[in-house]
Amino acid sequence: MEEINIEDLLIRYYDGEATADEVQEIEAWIEVSDENRQRAAEVYTLLLAVDTKNTIDAMDMEKELSTVKMKMKTAGHPVAWWKWMQRAAAVMFIPMAITILLLLNQSGPASSVYVQMLEVETQPGVVTSFRLPDSTLVYLNSASTLRYPSIFTGDTREVSLSGEAYFDVTKDPDHRFIVSTSQNSKVEVLGTRFNLEVFDDMEDVVTTLVEGKVEFKYHKAGSEQKMTMKPGQKTVYNKKSGEIQVKTTSGESELSWKDMKVIFDRTFLKDALHMLEKRYNVEFIVKTAKYDKYTFTGTFTDQYVDEILENFKISSRIRWRNVEKEDRNQGKRLIEIY
Template identity: 45%
Template sequence: MSPHKRTTWLQWIQRIAAVLFIPVVAAATLLVYYQNGEESISPQIWKMNVKPGMTASLTLPDSTIVYLNSGSSLSYPSFFSGKKREVALSGEAYFQVTPNANKKFIVSTPHQSRIEVLGTCFNIEAYEQDNEITTTLIKGKVNFLYNQNDSTRQIALSPSQKLIYTPETNKVKLTKTTGISETAWKENKIIFDNTPLEEILHIVGKTYNVEFIIKNKNLKKRKFTGCFNNQPLERVLEHFKRSSTIRWKYIQDEEYKNEKERIEIY
């Protein structure tokens, strides 16, 4: 059996261990304090980690549903106190936020940016190691906030809009999208429609926890269309081989120590 093929039993073991919950509590205890003469309890902070190559979902204390993509983490309180509901994301997540006009929902992301909503459905891709943060709005309304020249800038998104923010340059780009490709991952699907190869391999790399090395830089802008529903990695890559001159191979390098397998595209 090829070492690169996923086996059913291994998938089940991986999925059992795919999600780690880590309680983060100040002084390792619940803090009890007094407010207006009444005893109050501060919330615990929980952190959900999803292993590379896996996805997971959870329901927050306010009934908001969150889907987490490969290699993502979400920190959130055991209950929402005060006038806002705030969570911290590193990675990619799809949110179905429970409406509450009196308590704004805030998603903090790397690079001093955040999303503010009252109730809506949207996708965020904000991996700390990436040089872009992407927000896709499916339904409702969100505000994207980021720091620029010691001040906070705010951009409002409408449904079917996609925002791409580059922290290094503070550039923001807005485009139209159906959102189908951006949110397919939560159903274990990969969908691309006239999409550049470089962008496709970014999605495939997250899904299967592999790293791609593109030897021929001219291939990066080649565009493809396809839909895969929980298919083996090799079948996805064969799609490019059948429909173009693109070839691929696993890179065997014993000196390279990383949990990700590497694949050369040429």
């Protein structure tokens, strides 16, 4: 293939705009030689850097921050201050919201192929989306990290996740897509759409399948177990006990975060507060069990966490208050449910 044609095809391939014939053509070209593999990896890394720079350049940071500071000065009370901080979060975090780390080059002793390990990390309160080298679309939730190679080699496409992500996996029958975690579990697919939540400070690993088929592998009593999920199912795996629950869901509530929404669908208070913690970078302290059986239904888009909690208060008489923290430098706002 001609020089210019290759560059154009690689860009279209990584942007997810290539036709089926073009995908087949470029993947065959990549397999021809180690030099081609290396060149494809370099183009992919360059595209990531350009996308991040364009996002930052498109923003007038000084103007945005100046507006936020002025509003905060005139607000005058804690609730209003937090409202402006929440509104400003998307602006303030953009330059450091998507941290792309190029880790050590790795290559086998018998190969001259250099595969760069990439790591995308989001700051609290920020959601981002991007494509993997195989055109798989990923939405990465707040305070999450995804690690993956600049180009997939071998028989599998493997990535590792800490946090929460939604995957729209590009179909490839010859190369299974694997998401590994540090929680004694992993998900294997060929082509599907699913959501995986696996935060380090959580006991549960939650997988929600939207479309396709997923094989969820986990450990129980020292041995590896596996189960095949169907669309509309959600598995909740407890990494301490090894027990797993399978529930039926529309997925609307579990996936609402990727559209910067909060959707409750007969959601228990514990789960509702967990969703709010992720969305607004706050921390809840629950001082009573009297609300445990309460469920909530509703959709929230541009509302602040205070407004959502006020809805809880009106509908269910749930009481809440802000807690003053000893260390004011700590990032998360503390809210008590009593």
